[in-house]
Amino acid sequence: MAQTWEKGLSCAVSCAACNGALAPDEKRILSVYDHRPICMACKEEEQGRPDYEAVSREMLGQCMIDTEVMYGDPGGYCFYHFYPFTCKSG
Numbered sequence: 001m002a003q004t005w006e007k008g009l010s011c012a013v014s015c016a017a018c019n020g021a022l023a024p025d026e027k028r029i030l031s032v033y034d035h036r037p038i039c040m041a042c043k044e045e046e047q048g049r050p051d052y053e054a055v056s057r058e059m060l061g062q063c064m065i066d067t068e069v070m071y072g073d074p075g076g077y078c079f080y081h082f083y084p085f086t087c088k089s090g
């Protein structure tokens, strides 16, 4: 159960924001706005949004509450919004 999100998110084959292809060993990161895996270029753009800091803070708090029930590893999932990862992680 804890691996469910990891497969879908960490091994996404394309960026959810720009649809650019993502190789398995290419770094990706989760959007704090919609939790979808995006490429690093799109993350940089996201970080430039004026509400990014507020949204990410709120996301993290809510994420820890929500995912503790759904997944076994809320920290891993929630922090992938801030730390890039690849399909091969773990």
Ligand SMILES: [Zn+2]
Binding pocket: 015, 016, 017, 018, 019, 020, 038, 039, 040, 041, 042
């Ligand atoms: Zn992208």
